[in-house]
Amino acid sequence: MSELVDQIGYHDEKYYIEDNPVISDYEYDQLVKELQELEKNHPDLILPESPTQRVSGGPVEEFPQVEHKVAMLSLANSYSEEELREWDARVRRLLGDEKVEYVIEPKIDGLGIAIVYENGLLVRGATRGDGKVGEDVTQNIKTIKSIPLRLNPKGTLRTAEVRGEIYMPVEGLRELNRKREEAGEQLFANPRNAAAGSLRQLDPKVTASRPLDAILYTLSWMETGNQMPPTQDKCLEVMKESGLRTNPNNRKVDSIEKVLEHIDSWRTKREELEYQVDGVVIKVDSIEQQQRLGFTSKDPRWAIAYKYPPQQMTTKLLDIAVHVGRTGALTPVAVLEPVRIGGVTVSSATLHNEDEVTRKGLRIGDYVLVERAGEVIPQVVKPIVERRTGEEREFKMPVACPVCGSKATRDEGEAVRRCVNASCPAQVKERLIHWCSREAMDCEGVGPSLVNQLVDKGLVKDVGDLYSLEQQDLMGLERIAEKTSSNIIEAIKGSVNADFDRVLFALGIRHVGRTTAQVLAEKMESMDRIHRATVEELSRTEGVGQIVVKAIREFMDNPQNLQLIGKLRKAGLKMEMGKRSTGGPLEGKVFIFTGELESMPRTEAQALVMSLGGRITDSVSKSVDYVVVGSEPGSKYEKARSMDKTIMNERQFLELVKKK
Numbered sequence: 001m002s003e004l005v006d007q008i009g010y011h012d013e014k015y016y017i018e019d020n021p022v023i024s025d026y027e028y029d030q031l032v033k034e035l036q037e038l039e040k041n042h043p044d045l046i047l048p049e050s051p052t053q054r055v056s057g058g059p060v061e062e063f064p065q066v067e068h069k070v071a072m073l074s075l076a077n078s079y080s081e082e083e084l085r086e087w088d089a090r091v092r093r094l095l096g097d098e099k100v101e102y103v104i105e106p107k108i109d110g111l112g113i114a115i116v117y118e119n120g121l122l123v124r125g126a127t128r129g130d131g132k133v134g135e136d137v138t139q140n141i142k143t144i145k146s147i148p149l150r151l152n153p154k155g156t157l158r159t160a161e162v163r164g165e166i167y168m169p170v171e172g173l174r175e176l177n178r179k180r181e182e183a184g185e186q187l188f189a190n191p192r193n194a195a196a197g198s199l200r201q202l203d204p205k206v207t208a209s210r211p212l213d214a215i216l217y218t219l220s221w222m223e224t225g226n227q228m229p230p231t232q233d234k235c236l237e238v239m240k241e242s243g244l245r246t247n248p249n250n251r252k253v254d255s256i257e258k259v260l261e262h263i264d265s266w267r268t269k270r271e272e273l274e275y276q277v278d279g280v281v282i283k284v285d286s287i288e289q290q291q292r293l294g295f296t297s298k299d300p301r302w303a304i305a306y307k308y309p310p311q312q313m314t315t316k317l318l319d320i321a322v323h324v325g326r327t328g329a330l331t332p333v334a335v336l337e338p339v340r341i342g343g344v345t346v347s348s349a350t351l352h353n354e355d356e357v358t359r360k361g362l363r364i365g366d367y368v369l370v371e372r373a374g375e376v377i378p379q380v381v382k383p384i385v386e387r388r389t390g391e392e393r394e395f396k397m398p399v400a401c402p403v404c405g406s407k408a409t410r411d412e413g414e415a416v417r418r419c420v421n422a423s424c425p426a427q428v429k430e431r432l433i434h435w436c437s438r439e440a441m442d443c444e445g446v447g448p449s450l451v452n453q454l455v456d457k458g459l460v461k462d463v464g465d466l467y468s469l470e471q472q473d474l475m476g477l478e479r480i481a482e483k484t485s486s487n488i489i490e491a492i493k494g495s496v497n498a499d500f501d502r503v504l505f506a507l508g509i510r511h512v513g514r515t516t517a518q519v520l521a522e523k524m525e526s527m528d529r530i531h532r533a534t535v536e537e538l539s540r541t542e543g544v545g546q547i548v549v550k551a552i553r554e555f556m557d558n559p560q561n562l563q564l565i566g567k568l569r570k571a572g573l574k575m576e577m578g579k580r581s582t583g584g585p586l587e588g589k590v591f592i593f594t595g596e597l598e599s600m601p602r603t604e605a606q607a608l609v610m611s612l613g614g615r616i617t618d619s620v621s622k623s624v625d626y627v628v629v630g631s632e633p634g635s636k637y638e639k640a641r642s643m644d645k646t647i648m649n650e651r652q653f654l655e656l657v658k659k660k
């Protein structure tokens with residue numbers, strides 16, 4: 001077991017730290033599987049640093065407080081060349097004009113963290129807190145794969161504290177926000193909030209589901225008797241040798257001129273990084289010089305942050321539109337005179353909720369300052385009050401839904417106003433779009449434009465109506481040719497094969513995202529059981545919190561929703577987890593299809609498999625046995641290949657079913 005832990009640790013380092021894996025994912029999975037097997041049979045021998053312990057402890061009530069070994073200070077900020085030159089002059093003056101070298105590091109927009117290793121094992125992780133006392137988030141940081149649970153024994157670090165930044169990659173944030181939007185949840189405005197919100201979760205499983213990463217930049221403490229490396233540059237090297245992820249974009253230079261050059265060259269280059277960089281941190285390289293320079297009351301004198309100016313522009317706030325979402329939430333949206341900010345044209349920005357509009361004091365017709373931080377959603381910062389003419393209008397959040405005219409109410413303690421009418425066309429449309437989306441039922445070809453027409457023409461009133469659509473219903477619609485209409489009908493009909501967890505997700509229950517739906521489906525097994533489950537029963541499902549439970553109960557207690565579920569059941573949608581035992585010759589075998597088949601439509605082939613006792617799934621995972629590939633296969637093919645699955649073409653598939 002210890003050997004396997006070593007091997008897996010080695011491959012984690014290759015994969016997560018060096019970006020240079022030396023075995024395939026499949027081989028890696030085999031190692032983990034073998035370890036899991038051994039641990040199952042010898043639970044008393046599970047090593048604390050075992051990779052299977054990344055998510056171990058259950059949720060906590062609150063985070064215990066921990067005192068930092070060394071105060072965790074922040075940094076003074078600077079915004080101009082002039083300020084940096086002054087800082088450099090002061091540093092050199094205080095050091096009596098000695099030679100000074102600087103290390104320049106990207107300043108990642110995330111959350112500072114202090115991690116303690118004892119005898120090479122990760123024992124604690126804490127947030128900055130007030131600098132002296134932080135929160136113990138050990139269980140949560142253990143879920144971040146790039147943070148080693150054990151230091152590489154080839155390195156020299158054994159018992160030490162290191163510090164760094166926990167961050168959410170820009171792509172990860174975009175994806176997370178997309179999912180949150182789908183689940184009707186509030187979006188994260190920037191990577192820092194997202195990282196903080198994800199790390200400070202009482203249930204480590206939630207943290208584990210978020211795409212967090214980490215880069216370390218400070219060796220803050222070493223056990224007495226150990227020689228601290230003489231420079232920051234060396235500290236980084238020592239950390240790296242011990243398997244800690246440091247930033248490959250750190251640079252050492254010997255003058256402030258070179259610092260300024262570096263800052264300039266990264267001004268645009270930083271946009272290409274996978275994480276958001278809001279500036280650079282400049283540190284005196286020599287630790288001995290750092291100690292002589294010391295601290296002011298709050299910041300080190302030996303380091304400074306330079307912040308790139310945010311990308312801002314002023315433009316006119318033409319209107320404040322009100323968007324009605326899937327859950328009926330009314331969101332004010334700034335309609336802006338299009339303006340280019342950092343290479344992107346911005347013409348709208350969410351204003352989140354009515355309080356936000358009031359807080360910012362925005363009026364329609366105002367000139368406003370708009371900011372785009374990296375790749376993230378543009379924000380209206382403030383109105384330019386000086387430019388007011390008196391023609392501007394106050395914004396009033398409507399108390400009736402702008403789409404259907406029903407009452408829009410705001411519950412006590414909620415920031416959001418919602419349209420109470422579940423049949424509101426805006427809500428119906430959003431629910432349909434969600435239902436058909438790739439992550440949900442994946443009805444290719446059914447997007448916003450078609451959904452608008454279907455609802456406006458009265459062809460579809462809820463997602464259940466999709467399944468009684470016929471080709472001629474689509475023929476009169478705009479931009480729908482004969483071939484397209486048959487493909488669309490085919491896609492809708494095909495979607496009845498989607499697994500139960502997808503159906504559950506596709507229903508669009510508030511706060512029930514993809515992962516929650518999977519967990520629920522797995523645990524509760526059928527729609528009936530979920531419908532009948534009490535609050536207590538639902539709460540017992542790990543990873544399902546009170547808010548989710550409340551939302552599920554509300555959904556299930558609404559007769560309209562039950563009617564819809566009945567309609568979907570009739571249409572043949574799965575209302576329970578796949579049966580594992582059917583007795584057919586393909587019993588227990590899981591098939592996945594990708595691409596078009598020549599001899600029959602895909603749905604027919606899938607029905608054939610099911611009639612022989614096999615199961616159909618639509619996402620490549622460990623449980624898949626056969627991947628049947630037709631012409632022009634999609635991404636599932638690539639994924640299956642990387643996972644080393646049994647792949648067969650149409651001919652091989654036909655032979656297999658013929659033999660049975």
Ligand code: IVH
Binds near residue numbers: 106165
């Ligand atoms: S050094 C006393 N290095 O920026 C030294 N901080 O504005 C303090 N940060 O709280 C930290 N990248 O969370 C340092 N390469 C880097 C950094 C960095 C991001 C964060 C850190 C700190 C904040 C200060």
